[in-house]
Amino acid sequence: MQLTGHHAFITGGSRGIGLACARALLAQGASVTIAGRDGASLAAAAAALAAQIDASRVATCVLDVTDEAAVHTAIAAAAQQLGPITILLNNAGQAQPAPFAKTSSRHWQQMLDVNLTGAFHCTQAVLPQMLEKGWGRIINIASTAGLKGYKYVSAYVAAKHGLVGLTKALALELATRNITVNAVCPGYTETDIVQDAVANIMQKTGRSEEQARAELAAGNPQQKLVQVEEVASAVAWLCQPASSAMTGQSIAVAGGEVM
Ligand code: NDP
Secondary structure, eight states: OOOTTTTEEETTTTTTHHHHHHHHHHHHOOOEEEESSSSHHHHHHHHHHHHHHHHEEEEEEEEETTOOHHHHHHHHHHHHHOOOOOEEEEEOOOOOOOOOGOOOOHHHHHHHHIIHHHHHHHHHHHHHHHHHHOOOEEEOOOGGGGTTTTTTBBBHHHHHHHHHHHHHHHHTTTTTTEEEEEEEESBBBSSSHHHHHHHHHHHHHHHOHHHHHHHHTTTTTTSSEEEEEEEHHHHHHHHSSSGGGOOEEEEEEEESOOO
C-alpha cells in the first residue's frame, strides 16, 4: 500500500489498459479518478472497482481530452473530490488505421489531438498541483508505435513518437522538482483496440479471426498478445516512491518486440 494518500487521475480509465491500471493503483492504496467520454461505461467501471475496493477511493469524470477547457474544469473538480492529483496517467488514445495516401488531414489531426495534444492538456492542468505538493508521477501510455514504425497507421505512429518526445523534454524540465515523467510503450495488447485491428484485418484480407490475431501476435517474440495486467504492472512500479530515479524513459512492454 505504498501509494496511500496519493490521487491518480487516469484518462481512458473506463476499459482496457486504463481500467487495469486503475485496479493496480487502487491495490497500492491510491485514490483513483477514471476519466473518459462515456459516463455510462465510466459508472459501470467504477462500480466494478468499488465492489472490490473501498468505494470512497474511486471517482469518475466525464471529459474529452481534446477539449482544453473541459480538461481544466474536470481536473479541478477531481482534485476537489479526492484531493490534489499526484499521479497522472495519460492513457486515453485511439488507433485508427489508414494507408498514408488515404490519410485525410482530418484523420491526421484527430490522431494528434487525442494521442498527443490530449496528454499536453491534461499535463498542463495537473502540473501545478504536483509542483505545489513537491511530488509527482506523470506516465504517458505511448506504444511500441512511439519507438518504431508500423505501416498503415502513420498518423498514430507520428502522434505516439510525439508523446515519447514530450516525455523526454518534460522529464528534463521537472528533473529537480521530484516529479518523474515516463512513457510506457505496450505492444499489441488484448483490448478493444486490438479487437478493432483484428476486425480490420479480417475485412481487408478475408482472413479468419484466428489468423488475424496470430498475425498481430507474430510481431511479439513471445508469440502472444500483451495482457493489460502486464502493462499495469509497469505503470504501478513507476509510481512507487522507490522509482524516483526513473525519469525520461520509454519502457516497452512488448515481449521483446523492441530492444
Ligand atoms: P481502449 O479502446 O480499450 O480504451 C480507450 C480508452 O480511452 C477508453 O476508456 C475510452 O473511453 C478513452 N478515450 C478514447 N478517446 C478519448 C477521448 N478523446 N477523451 C477521453 N477519453 C477517451 O484502448 P486501450 O486500453 O487498448 O488503449 C489505451 C492506451 O494504450 C491508448 O493510448 C493506446 O494508444 C495505447 N496502446 C494500446 C495498445 C493495444 O494494443 N491495445 C498498444 C499500444 C498502446 P471513451 O470511448 O468512453 O471516451
